[in-house]
Amino acid sequence: MMHNIKETFQEVIQAVFPLALAIVLLLLLFVGISWNDLISFLIATAITAIGMTFFLTGVKVSMLPMGEAIGGDLPKHNSLGFIALIVFLFSFFVTIAEPNVIVLINLIDSALQGGIDSSLLLFSIAFGVGFIMIIAILRIIYGTPVRYLFAAIYSFILVLSFFVPADFLAIAFDSGSVTTGAIFVPVLMGLGIGVASVLQDRSELDGFGLVGLATTGPILSLMLMGVLSS
Numbered sequence: 001m002m003h004n005i006k007e008t009f010q011e012v013i014q015a016v017f018p019l020a021l022a023i024v025l026l027l028l029l030f031v032g033i034s035w036n037d038l039i040s041f042l043i044a045t046a047i048t049a050i051g052m053t054f055f056l057t058g059v060k061v062s063m064l065p066m067g068e069a070i071g072g073d074l075p076k077h078n079s080l081g082f083i084a085l086i087v088f089l090f091s092f093f094v095t096i097a098e099p100n101v102i103v104l105i106n107l108i109d110s111a112l113q114g115g116i117d118s119s120l121l122l123f124s125i126a127f128g129v130g131f132i133m134i135i136a137i138l139r140i141i142y143g144t145p146v147r148y149l150f151a152a153i154y155s156f157i158l159v160l161s162f163f164v165p166a167d168f169l170a171i172a173f174d175s176g177s178v179t180t181g182a183i184f185v186p187v188l189m190g191l192g193i194g195v196a197s198v199l200q201d202r203s204e205l206d207g208f209g210l211v212g213l214a215t216t217g218p219i220l221s222l223m224l225m226g227v228l229s230s
Helices: 002-031 035-077 080-097 099-112 118-142 146-160 166-178 184-198 210-214 216-229
Strands: none
Touching: 002 035, 035 080, 035 184, 080 099, 080 118, 080 184, 099 118, 099 166, 118 146, 118 184, 118 210, 118 216, 146 210, 146 216, 166 216, 184 210, 210 216
């Protein structure tokens, strides 16, 4: 455990330190900031780094193995309906728990002054991820080349973009991006790798591409919501 914490802390410092340094230089050289505010910023940055270290360590030692274990067990049930249900529920709740998604929804709610129901937005994003994840897992099971799915989904997105209100279009693409967060990526990649690892005619590499596919789910669901509400 201590080795994982130390390794993760080094990764966090490598990511946070350059950003914090750049912000401090901008504040001192161009914006101007008091010493009290600067000290508060540095303390908050240190707390952020410590929090991220423990959070990411937890993801590594619990979330990722859990996703692989569930993915490795699913094909053993020999029921596509059961696999689809578990994958949907798992993906749905992982998306709801993703911090990046919550941040996006709060920003949208603030910008639109409650113009879109936050719960509806959250459930739409989670539903889109769950639906696409079912397709992504079935792709692994049946061995369908991932390029065909990407071509079909993005072709549909391109056509649909001509009928979606501009506000919804921007929100839809941002919702696809924010799903690739600290919880979402390791858990769902672990799920895909776990499924691929127990199939005799599959390589673990077949479990990759899952995150790329999953990001299209919220785009599609919010685009459709925009079309229906317009």
